[in-house]
Amino acid sequence: MLKVLSPGIFTTIQDLGRQGYTHLGITPSGAMDEYAHRWSQKLLADVDGNALEILLGGLTLQATALTTIAVCGADLDFCINGISKPIWQTYNIKEDDILSFKERKSGMRAYLAVKGGFSVQKYENSFSTTLKEHKGKQVKTGDTLPYHAIQSSEVKRVSDKYIPNYPTHMTLRIVLGYQHKNFSTSEKKKFFSSKYTLTPKMNRMGYTLQGEDIIPNHDSSSSDGIISEGISFGAVQIPPDGQPIILLKERQTIGGYPKMGSVLPSDCFKLSQLPIGATVKFEHISLEDAQEEMKAFYGFFD
Amino acid sequence: MHIETASVDSLILYFEEHICEEVLDKVQHAYHALKKLPHIINLTPSYHSILIEYDIYTHDTASLTRVIEEAIDSEPSLDAHRQGKLIEIPVDYSKGLDIERIAQLHSLTPAEVIAKHTAQTYRVYAVGFMVGFAYLAKVDDAIATARLSTPRAKVPKGSVAIAETQTAVYPEESAGGWNIIGHTEFDNYTSFEIGDRVRFIAL
Numbered sequence A: 001m002l003k004v005l006s007p008g009i010f011t012t013i014q015d016l017g018r019q020g021y022t023h024l025g026i027t028p029s030g031a032m033d034e035y036a037h038r039w040s041q042k043l044l045a046d047v048d049g050n051a052l053e054i055l056l057g058g059l060t061l062q063a064t065a066l067t068t069i070a071v072c073g074a075d076l077d078f079c080i081n082g083i084s085k086p087i088w089q090t091y092n093i094k095e096d097d098i099l100s101f102k103e104r105k106s107g108m109r110a111y112l113a114v115k116g117g118f119s120v121q122k123y124e125n126s127f128s129t130t131l132k133e134h135k136g137k138q139v140k141t142g143d144t145l146p147y148h149a150i151q152s153s154e155v156k157r158v159s160d161k162y163i164p165n166y167p168t169h170m171t172l173r174i175v176l177g178y179q180h181k182n183f184s185t186s187e188k189k190k191f192f193s194s195k196y197t198l199t200p201k202m203n204r205m206g207y208t209l210q211g212e213d214i215i216p217n218h219d220s221s222s223s224d225g226i227i228s229e230g231i232s233f234g235a236v237q238i239p240p241d242g243q244p245i246i247l248l249k250e251r252q253t254i255g256g257y258p259k260m261g262s263v264l265p266s267d268c269f270k271l272s273q274l275p276i277g278a279t280v281k282f283e284h285i286s287l288e289d290a291q292e293e294m295k296a297f298y299g300f301f302d
Numbered sequence B: 001m002h003i004e005t006a007s008v009d010s011l012i013l014y015f016e017e018h019i020c021e022e023v024l025d026k027v028q029h030a031y032h033a034l035k036k037l038p039h040i041i042n043l044t045p046s047y048h049s050i051l052i053e054y055d056i057y058t059h060d061t062a063s064l065t066r067v068i069e070e071a072i073d074s075e076p077s078l079d080a081h082r083q084g085k086l087i088e089i090p091v092d093y094s095k096g097l098d099i100e101r102i103a104q105l106h107s108l109t110p111a112e113v114i115a116k117h118t119a120q121t122y123r124v125y126a127v128g129f130m131v132g133f134a135y136l137a138k139v140d141d142a143i144a145t146a147r148l149s150t151p152r153a154k155v156p157k158g159s160v161a162i163a164e165t166q167t168a169v170y171p172e173e174s175a176g177g178w179n180i181i182g183h184t185e186f187d188n189y190t191s192f193e194i195g196d197r198v199r200f201i202a203l
Helices: A034-043 A185-193 A265-271 A287-301 B021-034 B061-074 B099-105 B110-119
Strands: A002-007 A010-014 A051-055 A059-063 A067-075 A078-080 A089-093 A098-101 A106-114 A169-176 A196-202 A206-210 A235-237 A245-247 A259-263 A279-284 B002-007 B010-014 B040-046 B049-054 B086-091 B122-127 B134-137 B152-155 B159-163 B166-169 B174-176 B179-183 B197-202
Touching: A002 A098, A034 A051, A034 A067, A034 A106, A034 A265, A034 A287, A051 A067, A098 A106, A169 A265, A169 A287, A169 B002, A185 A279, A259 A265, A259 B002, A265 A287, B002 B061, B010 B061, B021 B040, B021 B049, B021 B061, B021 B122, B040 B122, B049 B061, B099 B110, B099 B179, B110 B179, B110 B197
Parallel strands: A169 A279, B086 B197
Antiparallel strands: A002 A059, A010 A051, A051 A106, A059 A098, A067 A089, A067 A106, A078 A098, A169 A259, A196 A206, A196 A279, A206 A245, A235 A245, A235 A259, B002 B010, B010 B049, B040 B049, B122 B134, B122 B197, B134 B166, B152 B174, B159 B166, B159 B179
16 A cells, blocks of 8 residues: 555545536546546556546655556656656555655646556545545545555656646637627637636636636626536636636536636646646637547547 | 537537426426437536537537437427426424524515425426535525525535525535525435425425
Protein backbone atom coordinates (compact mmCIF):
# COMPACT_ATOMS: atom_id res chain seq x y z
CA MET A 1 0.00 0.00 0.00
CA LEU A 2 0.95 3.65 -0.12
CA LYS A 3 0.97 5.30 3.31
CA VAL A 4 0.09 8.99 3.26
CA LEU A 5 2.72 10.95 5.20
CA SER A 6 1.47 14.33 3.99
CA PRO A 7 -1.82 14.72 2.10
CA GLY A 8 -1.11 17.66 -0.20
CA ILE A 9 -3.50 20.51 -0.93
CA PHE A 10 -6.23 18.42 -2.52
CA THR A 11 -5.61 14.82 -3.49
CA THR A 12 -8.40 12.45 -4.56
CA ILE A 13 -8.82 9.13 -6.36
CA GLN A 14 -10.22 9.52 -9.86
CA ASP A 15 -11.01 7.31 -12.82
CA LEU A 16 -12.91 8.40 -15.94
CA GLY A 17 -16.09 9.06 -13.95
CA ARG A 18 -19.50 7.49 -13.41
CA GLN A 19 -21.84 7.49 -16.36
CA GLY A 20 -25.54 6.79 -16.54
CA TYR A 21 -26.74 8.47 -13.34
CA THR A 22 -27.34 12.11 -14.28
CA HIS A 23 -31.13 11.51 -14.26
CA LEU A 24 -30.78 11.08 -10.48
CA GLY A 25 -28.76 14.28 -10.12
CA ILE A 26 -25.48 12.35 -9.74
CA THR A 27 -22.58 14.21 -11.39
CA PRO A 28 -20.23 12.22 -13.68
CA SER A 29 -17.07 13.42 -11.83
CA GLY A 30 -13.78 11.82 -13.00
CA ALA A 31 -10.26 12.98 -13.86
CA MET A 32 -10.11 16.67 -14.75
CA ASP A 33 -7.29 16.05 -17.24
CA GLU A 34 -8.16 12.84 -19.07
CA TYR A 35 -5.12 13.20 -21.32
CA ALA A 36 -2.68 12.80 -18.43
CA HIS A 37 -4.90 10.27 -16.65
CA ARG A 38 -5.25 8.10 -19.76
CA TRP A 39 -1.47 8.20 -20.32
CA SER A 40 -0.90 6.95 -16.76
CA GLN A 41 -3.13 3.97 -17.58
CA LYS A 42 -1.58 3.36 -21.00
CA LEU A 43 1.95 3.35 -19.59
CA LEU A 44 0.95 0.65 -17.09
CA ALA A 45 -1.14 -1.23 -19.70
CA ASP A 46 -4.10 -0.87 -17.35
CA VAL A 47 -7.67 -0.32 -18.52
CA ASP A 48 -10.37 1.65 -16.69
CA GLY A 49 -8.09 2.03 -13.72
CA ASN A 50 -7.82 4.75 -11.13
CA ALA A 51 -5.12 7.22 -10.17
CA LEU A 52 -4.46 9.86 -7.56
CA GLU A 53 -5.33 13.32 -8.87
CA ILE A 54 -2.85 15.57 -7.09
CA LEU A 55 -3.65 19.29 -7.10
CA LEU A 56 -0.61 21.58 -6.74
CA GLY A 57 1.49 19.15 -4.69
CA GLY A 58 2.46 18.90 -1.03
CA LEU A 59 1.84 15.13 -1.12
CA THR A 60 4.28 12.62 0.42
CA LEU A 61 3.70 8.86 0.28
CA GLN A 62 5.59 5.81 1.50
CA ALA A 63 5.36 2.46 -0.27
CA THR A 64 4.99 -0.64 1.91
CA ALA A 65 5.35 -3.10 -0.97
CA LEU A 66 6.77 -3.20 -4.47
CA THR A 67 4.78 -1.81 -7.38
CA THR A 68 5.18 -0.02 -10.68
CA ILE A 69 3.90 3.54 -10.79
CA ALA A 70 3.20 5.97 -13.63
CA VAL A 71 3.27 9.74 -13.09
CA CYS A 72 1.80 12.11 -15.70
CA GLY A 73 0.36 15.61 -15.90
CA ALA A 74 1.54 18.67 -14.00
CA ASP A 75 5.20 19.03 -12.99
CA LEU A 76 4.93 19.18 -9.21
CA ASP A 77 8.62 18.43 -8.60
CA PHE A 78 8.14 14.68 -8.31
CA CYS A 79 10.83 12.97 -6.21
CA ILE A 80 11.66 9.40 -5.26
CA ASN A 81 13.57 9.27 -1.97
CA GLY A 82 14.23 13.00 -2.24
CA ILE A 83 15.71 12.87 -5.74
CA SER A 84 13.86 14.75 -8.52
CA LYS A 85 12.64 12.48 -11.30
CA PRO A 86 11.21 13.17 -14.73
CA ILE A 87 7.51 12.39 -15.12
CA TRP A 88 5.42 10.98 -18.00
CA GLN A 89 7.02 7.60 -17.29
CA THR A 90 6.88 4.54 -15.07
CA TYR A 91 9.10 3.67 -12.12
CA ASN A 92 9.57 0.41 -10.30
CA ILE A 93 9.09 1.08 -6.62
CA LYS A 94 10.25 -1.03 -3.70
CA GLU A 95 9.23 -1.23 -0.05
CA ASP A 96 9.97 1.94 1.97
CA ASP A 97 10.48 4.18 -1.06
CA ILE A 98 9.25 7.73 -0.44
CA LEU A 99 7.31 9.43 -3.25
CA SER A 100 6.78 13.16 -3.02
CA PHE A 101 5.29 16.01 -5.02
CA LYS A 102 6.82 19.11 -3.46
CA GLU A 103 5.56 22.12 -5.31
CA ARG A 104 4.10 23.29 -8.58
CA LYS A 105 6.49 24.01 -11.44
CA SER A 106 3.97 23.89 -14.28
CA GLY A 107 0.43 22.63 -14.73
CA MET A 108 -2.05 22.15 -11.90
CA ARG A 109 -2.83 18.43 -11.56
CA ALA A 110 -0.55 15.41 -11.58
CA TYR A 111 -1.75 11.81 -11.81
CA LEU A 112 -0.10 8.93 -9.97
CA ALA A 113 -1.29 5.44 -10.92
CA VAL A 114 -0.09 2.07 -9.60
CA LYS A 115 -0.01 -1.14 -11.66
CA GLY A 116 -3.43 -2.79 -11.28
CA GLY A 117 -4.92 0.29 -9.64
CA PHE A 118 -5.66 1.17 -6.02
CA SER A 119 -7.99 -1.37 -4.38
CA VAL A 120 -10.52 1.10 -3.04
CA GLN A 121 -14.30 1.21 -2.94
CA LYS A 122 -16.35 1.89 -6.06
CA TYR A 123 -19.51 3.96 -5.90
CA GLU A 124 -22.05 3.44 -8.70
CA ASN A 125 -19.49 1.65 -10.80
CA SER A 126 -16.75 4.24 -10.50
CA PHE A 127 -13.74 4.97 -8.28
CA SER A 128 -14.12 8.72 -8.77
CA THR A 129 -14.26 10.80 -5.62
CA THR A 130 -17.10 13.34 -5.41
CA LEU A 131 -16.94 15.03 -2.02
CA LYS A 132 -20.32 16.77 -2.24
CA GLU A 133 -21.97 13.39 -2.85
CA HIS A 134 -20.00 11.65 -0.07
CA LYS A 135 -18.39 9.32 -2.59
CA GLY A 136 -14.83 8.78 -1.44
CA LYS A 137 -12.78 11.22 0.60
CA GLN A 138 -9.97 13.69 0.20
CA VAL A 139 -6.65 11.93 0.99
CA LYS A 140 -5.51 12.59 4.60
CA THR A 141 -2.36 11.97 6.62
CA GLY A 142 -2.32 8.38 7.85
CA ASP A 143 -4.54 7.06 5.04
CA THR A 144 -3.45 3.84 3.42
CA LEU A 145 -4.01 3.28 -0.29
CA PRO A 146 -3.88 -0.48 -0.95
CA TYR A 147 -2.74 -2.16 -4.16
CA HIS A 148 -1.67 -5.60 -5.34
CA ALA A 149 2.11 -5.86 -5.23
CA ILE A 150 2.85 -6.50 -8.89
CA GLN A 151 5.52 -4.99 -11.10
CA SER A 152 5.86 -4.40 -14.83
CA SER A 153 9.13 -5.71 -16.17
CA GLU A 154 10.06 -2.78 -18.36
CA VAL A 155 10.08 0.92 -17.68
CA LYS A 156 7.98 2.88 -20.16
CA ARG A 157 8.16 6.52 -21.07
CA VAL A 158 5.92 8.84 -23.11
CA SER A 159 7.85 10.04 -26.16
CA ASP A 160 8.64 13.74 -26.11
CA LYS A 161 6.24 14.66 -28.90
CA TYR A 162 3.29 13.61 -26.74
CA ILE A 163 4.38 15.49 -23.60
CA PRO A 164 2.43 18.77 -23.43
CA ASN A 165 3.69 22.16 -22.39
CA TYR A 166 1.18 23.90 -20.19
CA PRO A 167 0.81 27.43 -21.52
CA THR A 168 -0.55 30.53 -19.77
CA HIS A 169 -2.75 31.35 -22.76
CA MET A 170 -4.81 29.00 -24.89
CA THR A 171 -7.68 28.94 -27.37
CA LEU A 172 -10.74 26.95 -26.35
CA ARG A 173 -12.68 25.52 -29.29
CA ILE A 174 -16.42 25.59 -28.78
CA VAL A 175 -19.27 23.70 -30.43
CA LEU A 176 -22.14 26.17 -30.67
CA GLY A 177 -25.34 24.86 -29.16
CA TYR A 178 -28.01 25.26 -26.53
CA GLN A 179 -29.08 28.95 -26.41
CA HIS A 180 -26.43 30.42 -28.73
CA LYS A 181 -29.22 31.85 -30.89
CA ASN A 182 -30.32 33.93 -27.89
CA PHE A 183 -27.10 35.93 -28.09
CA SER A 184 -27.01 38.71 -30.66
CA THR A 185 -24.39 38.82 -33.39
CA SER A 186 -22.61 41.63 -31.58
CA GLU A 187 -22.56 39.76 -28.24
CA LYS A 188 -21.24 36.66 -29.99
CA LYS A 189 -18.60 38.75 -31.72
CA LYS A 190 -17.57 40.14 -28.34
CA PHE A 191 -17.46 36.64 -26.85
CA PHE A 192 -15.26 35.28 -29.64
CA SER A 193 -12.92 38.29 -29.83
CA SER A 194 -12.33 38.91 -26.11
CA LYS A 195 -9.62 37.54 -23.89
CA TYR A 196 -10.84 36.03 -20.60
CA THR A 197 -8.82 35.50 -17.44
CA LEU A 198 -9.01 32.47 -15.13
CA THR A 199 -10.11 33.57 -11.66
CA PRO A 200 -9.66 31.90 -8.25
CA LYS A 201 -13.20 30.58 -8.71
CA MET A 202 -11.88 27.37 -10.24
CA ASN A 203 -12.59 23.90 -8.98
CA ARG A 204 -13.69 20.49 -10.16
CA MET A 205 -17.20 21.83 -10.83
CA GLY A 206 -16.19 24.61 -13.15
CA TYR A 207 -14.07 27.64 -13.94
CA THR A 208 -15.42 31.19 -13.71
CA LEU A 209 -13.81 33.56 -16.18
CA GLN A 210 -13.32 37.32 -16.00
CA GLY A 211 -13.57 39.61 -19.02
CA GLU A 212 -16.13 41.32 -21.23
CA ASP A 213 -19.73 40.89 -20.07
CA ILE A 214 -21.89 38.84 -22.41
CA ILE A 215 -25.60 39.62 -22.31
CA PRO A 216 -28.34 37.52 -23.92
CA ASN A 217 -30.91 39.29 -26.15
CA HIS A 218 -33.16 41.58 -24.15
CA ASP A 219 -36.18 40.44 -26.10
CA SER A 220 -35.51 36.79 -25.31
CA SER A 221 -36.87 35.23 -22.15
CA SER A 222 -33.40 33.98 -21.29
CA SER A 223 -31.83 37.20 -19.99
CA ASP A 224 -32.64 36.29 -16.39
CA GLY A 225 -32.55 32.53 -16.75
CA ILE A 226 -34.13 29.73 -18.72
CA ILE A 227 -36.07 26.65 -17.70
CA SER A 228 -33.52 24.37 -16.03
CA GLU A 229 -32.10 21.75 -18.38
CA GLY A 230 -29.29 19.18 -18.57
CA ILE A 231 -25.71 20.50 -18.68
CA SER A 232 -23.09 18.82 -20.88
CA PHE A 233 -19.35 18.61 -20.17
CA GLY A 234 -17.63 21.86 -21.13
CA ALA A 235 -20.87 23.87 -21.34
CA VAL A 236 -20.24 27.63 -21.24
CA GLN A 237 -23.02 29.22 -19.22
CA ILE A 238 -23.60 32.94 -18.95
CA PRO A 239 -25.07 33.98 -15.58
CA PRO A 240 -26.76 37.38 -15.11
CA ASP A 241 -23.41 39.12 -14.40
CA GLY A 242 -22.30 38.22 -17.95
CA GLN A 243 -19.08 36.44 -16.88
CA PRO A 244 -18.81 33.01 -18.52
CA ILE A 245 -18.51 29.82 -16.46
CA ILE A 246 -17.12 26.65 -18.05
CA LEU A 247 -18.69 23.59 -16.44
CA LEU A 248 -16.39 20.63 -15.94
CA LYS A 249 -16.31 17.14 -14.40
CA GLU A 250 -18.25 17.80 -11.18
CA ARG A 251 -20.79 20.14 -12.76
CA GLN A 252 -24.35 20.22 -11.48
CA THR A 253 -26.50 17.99 -13.70
CA ILE A 254 -29.14 20.65 -14.50
CA GLY A 255 -29.11 24.44 -14.46
CA GLY A 256 -31.02 27.48 -15.60
CA TYR A 257 -28.49 29.87 -17.13
CA PRO A 258 -28.32 30.35 -20.91
CA LYS A 259 -25.39 28.63 -22.60
CA MET A 260 -23.35 29.58 -25.66
CA GLY A 261 -22.30 25.99 -26.41
CA SER A 262 -19.73 23.54 -25.10
CA VAL A 263 -15.92 23.59 -25.14
CA LEU A 264 -14.29 20.60 -26.83
CA PRO A 265 -13.46 18.01 -24.10
CA SER A 266 -9.78 17.78 -25.12
CA ASP A 267 -9.50 21.55 -24.64
CA CYS A 268 -11.22 21.28 -21.24
CA PHE A 269 -8.53 18.76 -20.23
CA LYS A 270 -5.80 21.28 -21.11
CA LEU A 271 -7.73 24.06 -19.39
CA SER A 272 -7.65 22.09 -16.13
CA GLN A 273 -3.85 22.48 -16.11
CA LEU A 274 -3.92 26.29 -16.40
CA PRO A 275 -3.32 28.45 -13.31
CA ILE A 276 -5.23 31.46 -11.95
CA GLY A 277 -4.41 34.47 -14.13
CA ALA A 278 -3.94 32.45 -17.32
CA THR A 279 -5.96 33.73 -20.27
CA VAL A 280 -8.19 32.03 -22.81
CA LYS A 281 -9.94 32.93 -26.04
CA PHE A 282 -12.83 31.13 -27.67
CA GLU A 283 -12.95 29.88 -31.24
CA HIS A 284 -15.82 28.18 -33.04
CA ILE A 285 -15.36 24.59 -34.21
CA SER A 286 -17.87 22.73 -36.38
CA LEU A 287 -19.57 19.67 -34.90
CA GLU A 288 -18.02 17.48 -37.62
CA ASP A 289 -14.47 18.67 -36.92
CA ALA A 290 -15.07 18.41 -33.18
CA GLN A 291 -16.21 14.79 -33.47
CA GLU A 292 -13.24 13.89 -35.69
CA GLU A 293 -10.91 15.44 -33.13
CA MET A 294 -12.47 13.57 -30.18
CA LYS A 295 -12.55 10.27 -32.07
CA ALA A 296 -8.84 10.69 -32.74
CA PHE A 297 -8.27 11.55 -29.07
CA TYR A 298 -10.07 8.50 -27.67
CA GLY A 299 -8.85 6.26 -30.50
CA PHE A 300 -5.24 7.06 -29.59
CA PHE A 301 -5.74 5.56 -26.13
CA ASP A 302 -7.80 2.52 -27.17
CA MET B 1 -40.59 18.83 -30.41
CA HIS B 2 -37.19 19.81 -31.75
CA ILE B 3 -33.66 18.50 -31.33
CA GLU B 4 -30.57 20.68 -31.08
CA THR B 5 -26.84 20.27 -30.60
CA ALA B 6 -25.59 20.74 -27.04
CA SER B 7 -21.96 19.59 -27.33
CA VAL B 8 -19.60 17.37 -29.31
CA ASP B 9 -21.38 14.29 -27.95
CA SER B 10 -24.79 15.44 -26.82
CA LEU B 11 -28.10 16.53 -28.29
CA ILE B 12 -30.93 18.20 -26.43
CA LEU B 13 -34.55 17.40 -27.12
CA TYR B 14 -36.98 20.22 -26.37
CA PHE B 15 -40.75 20.28 -26.04
CA GLU B 16 -42.87 23.44 -25.65
CA GLU B 17 -41.24 26.05 -23.43
CA HIS B 18 -43.78 25.78 -20.62
CA ILE B 19 -43.71 24.24 -17.18
CA CYS B 20 -46.93 22.23 -17.12
CA GLU B 21 -48.15 18.67 -16.73
CA GLU B 22 -48.90 18.27 -20.43
CA VAL B 23 -45.27 18.99 -21.36
CA LEU B 24 -44.02 16.86 -18.45
CA ASP B 25 -46.00 13.90 -19.81
CA LYS B 26 -44.27 14.35 -23.17
CA VAL B 27 -40.84 14.45 -21.48
CA GLN B 28 -41.64 11.35 -19.45
CA HIS B 29 -42.96 9.51 -22.52
CA ALA B 30 -39.84 10.40 -24.53
CA TYR B 31 -37.60 9.46 -21.60
CA HIS B 32 -39.14 5.96 -21.50
CA ALA B 33 -38.50 5.61 -25.24
CA LEU B 34 -34.90 6.87 -25.10
CA LYS B 35 -33.98 4.61 -22.16
CA LYS B 36 -34.29 1.66 -24.54
CA LEU B 37 -31.78 2.99 -27.10
CA PRO B 38 -28.28 1.48 -27.14
CA HIS B 39 -25.03 3.46 -26.90
CA ILE B 40 -26.57 6.31 -24.92
CA ILE B 41 -24.25 7.39 -22.10
CA ASN B 42 -26.42 9.73 -20.03
CA LEU B 43 -30.02 10.92 -20.23
CA THR B 44 -30.94 14.02 -18.22
CA PRO B 45 -34.65 14.82 -18.34
CA SER B 46 -35.81 18.15 -16.88
CA TYR B 47 -39.10 20.13 -17.13
CA HIS B 48 -39.34 20.49 -20.93
CA SER B 49 -36.15 18.86 -22.23
CA ILE B 50 -33.93 15.78 -22.27
CA LEU B 51 -30.15 16.06 -22.65
CA ILE B 52 -28.93 13.01 -24.58
CA GLU B 53 -25.24 12.17 -24.31
CA TYR B 54 -24.25 9.52 -26.87
CA ASP B 55 -21.35 7.42 -28.08
CA ILE B 56 -19.88 9.32 -31.06
CA TYR B 57 -18.38 6.11 -32.46
CA THR B 58 -21.77 4.49 -33.05
CA HIS B 59 -24.08 7.46 -33.61
CA ASP B 60 -23.82 10.49 -35.86
CA THR B 61 -26.23 13.34 -35.20
CA ALA B 62 -28.29 12.94 -38.38
CA SER B 63 -28.95 9.22 -37.88
CA LEU B 64 -29.37 9.58 -34.11
CA THR B 65 -31.97 12.32 -34.63
CA ARG B 66 -33.96 9.92 -36.82
CA VAL B 67 -33.55 7.08 -34.30
CA ILE B 68 -34.79 9.35 -31.49
CA GLU B 69 -37.83 10.48 -33.47
CA GLU B 70 -38.70 6.90 -34.45
CA ALA B 71 -38.26 5.64 -30.87
CA ILE B 72 -40.60 8.31 -29.52
CA ASP B 73 -43.16 7.73 -32.28
CA SER B 74 -43.27 3.99 -31.64
CA GLU B 75 -43.31 4.25 -27.81
CA PRO B 76 -46.76 3.29 -26.48
CA SER B 77 -48.56 6.29 -25.02
CA LEU B 78 -48.46 6.78 -21.27
CA ASP B 79 -51.59 5.45 -19.69
CA ALA B 80 -52.76 6.09 -16.16
CA HIS B 81 -50.70 3.17 -14.83
CA ARG B 82 -47.49 4.44 -16.31
CA GLN B 83 -47.62 8.02 -15.07
CA GLY B 84 -44.75 7.24 -12.75
CA LYS B 85 -44.75 5.52 -9.40
CA LEU B 86 -46.45 7.04 -6.35
CA ILE B 87 -44.13 8.06 -3.52
CA GLU B 88 -45.65 8.96 -0.14
CA ILE B 89 -43.70 11.19 2.21
CA PRO B 90 -44.68 11.49 5.89
CA VAL B 91 -44.16 15.04 7.15
CA ASP B 92 -43.95 16.51 10.66
CA TYR B 93 -45.32 20.00 9.92
CA SER B 94 -44.70 21.12 13.52
CA LYS B 95 -41.03 21.48 12.51
CA GLY B 96 -41.84 23.94 9.72
CA LEU B 97 -39.73 27.00 10.55
CA ASP B 98 -41.62 29.20 8.09
CA ILE B 99 -45.14 27.80 8.32
CA GLU B 100 -46.48 30.54 10.63
CA ARG B 101 -45.12 33.23 8.33
CA ILE B 102 -46.60 31.55 5.23
CA ALA B 103 -49.96 31.23 6.98
CA GLN B 104 -49.95 34.95 7.92
CA LEU B 105 -48.83 35.99 4.45
CA HIS B 106 -51.80 34.22 2.89
CA SER B 107 -54.31 34.97 5.72
CA LEU B 108 -54.59 31.27 6.53
CA THR B 109 -54.08 29.18 9.66
CA PRO B 110 -51.10 26.79 9.75
CA ALA B 111 -53.62 23.92 9.65
CA GLU B 112 -55.03 25.31 6.40
CA VAL B 113 -51.53 25.56 4.92
CA ILE B 114 -50.94 21.91 5.85
CA ALA B 115 -54.30 20.90 4.38
CA LYS B 116 -53.49 22.64 1.10
CA HIS B 117 -49.96 21.16 0.94
CA THR B 118 -51.21 17.60 1.57
CA ALA B 119 -54.21 17.90 -0.75
CA GLN B 120 -52.22 17.87 -3.99
CA THR B 121 -50.58 15.00 -5.81
CA TYR B 122 -47.34 16.47 -7.11
CA ARG B 123 -45.25 15.37 -10.08
CA VAL B 124 -41.45 15.23 -10.32
CA TYR B 125 -40.51 17.85 -12.94
CA ALA B 126 -36.74 17.56 -12.53
CA VAL B 127 -34.07 16.05 -10.30
CA GLY B 128 -30.88 17.99 -9.72
CA PHE B 129 -29.20 20.80 -7.75
CA MET B 130 -28.00 17.96 -5.53
CA VAL B 131 -28.44 14.17 -5.68
CA GLY B 132 -32.08 13.28 -5.11
CA PHE B 133 -33.38 16.88 -4.95
CA ALA B 134 -36.72 16.51 -6.77
CA TYR B 135 -38.53 19.62 -8.01
CA LEU B 136 -42.21 18.91 -7.33
CA ALA B 137 -45.14 20.87 -8.71
CA LYS B 138 -47.62 22.30 -8.64
CA VAL B 139 -48.25 23.87 -5.22
CA ASP B 140 -51.71 25.40 -4.68
CA ASP B 141 -51.51 29.13 -5.59
CA ALA B 142 -53.10 29.88 -2.21
CA ILE B 143 -49.85 28.89 -0.42
CA ALA B 144 -47.28 29.61 -3.18
CA THR B 145 -44.53 31.69 -1.54
CA ALA B 146 -41.49 33.47 -2.96
CA ARG B 147 -38.02 32.31 -1.94
CA LEU B 148 -36.42 33.98 1.09
CA SER B 149 -34.68 37.20 0.11
CA THR B 150 -31.63 35.99 2.04
CA PRO B 151 -31.05 32.23 1.74
CA ARG B 152 -30.34 30.28 4.93
CA ALA B 153 -26.75 29.13 5.32
CA LYS B 154 -28.03 25.78 6.58
CA VAL B 155 -31.29 24.08 5.69
CA PRO B 156 -31.51 20.81 7.65
CA LYS B 157 -31.63 17.46 5.85
CA GLY B 158 -35.23 16.30 5.41
CA SER B 159 -36.67 19.82 5.30
CA VAL B 160 -39.88 19.99 3.29
CA ALA B 161 -40.00 23.36 1.57
CA ILE B 162 -41.85 25.62 -0.87
CA ALA B 163 -40.54 28.06 -3.49
CA GLU B 164 -43.21 29.78 -5.58
CA THR B 165 -45.39 26.92 -6.89
CA GLN B 166 -42.72 24.27 -6.39
CA THR B 167 -42.11 22.07 -3.37
CA ALA B 168 -39.22 19.76 -2.49
CA VAL B 169 -37.44 17.80 0.22
CA TYR B 170 -33.79 18.64 1.00
CA PRO B 171 -31.96 15.29 0.71
CA GLU B 172 -29.13 16.62 2.83
CA GLU B 173 -28.11 19.71 4.74
CA SER B 174 -27.42 22.57 2.37
CA ALA B 175 -27.65 26.31 1.95
CA GLY B 176 -31.03 27.22 0.54
CA GLY B 177 -33.67 29.88 0.11
CA TRP B 178 -36.84 27.79 0.09
CA ASN B 179 -39.50 28.28 2.80
CA ILE B 180 -39.42 25.39 5.27
CA ILE B 181 -42.86 24.05 6.14
CA GLY B 182 -42.03 20.70 7.70
CA HIS B 183 -39.57 17.88 8.22
CA THR B 184 -39.48 14.27 7.05
CA GLU B 185 -37.48 11.18 7.98
CA PHE B 186 -38.02 9.88 4.40
CA ASP B 187 -34.62 8.81 3.11
CA ASN B 188 -35.10 7.15 -0.29
CA TYR B 189 -34.03 10.11 -2.39
CA THR B 190 -32.58 8.19 -5.33
CA SER B 191 -36.04 6.77 -6.05
CA PHE B 192 -37.26 10.08 -7.55
CA GLU B 193 -37.53 9.95 -11.34
CA ILE B 194 -39.05 12.35 -13.82
CA GLY B 195 -42.86 12.15 -13.88
CA ASP B 196 -43.22 10.25 -10.58
CA ARG B 197 -46.16 11.25 -8.37
CA VAL B 198 -45.58 12.41 -4.81
CA ARG B 199 -47.99 12.92 -1.90
CA PHE B 200 -47.19 14.40 1.49
CA ILE B 201 -48.88 12.84 4.52
CA ALA B 202 -49.21 14.92 7.70
CA LEU B 203 -48.03 13.06 10.81
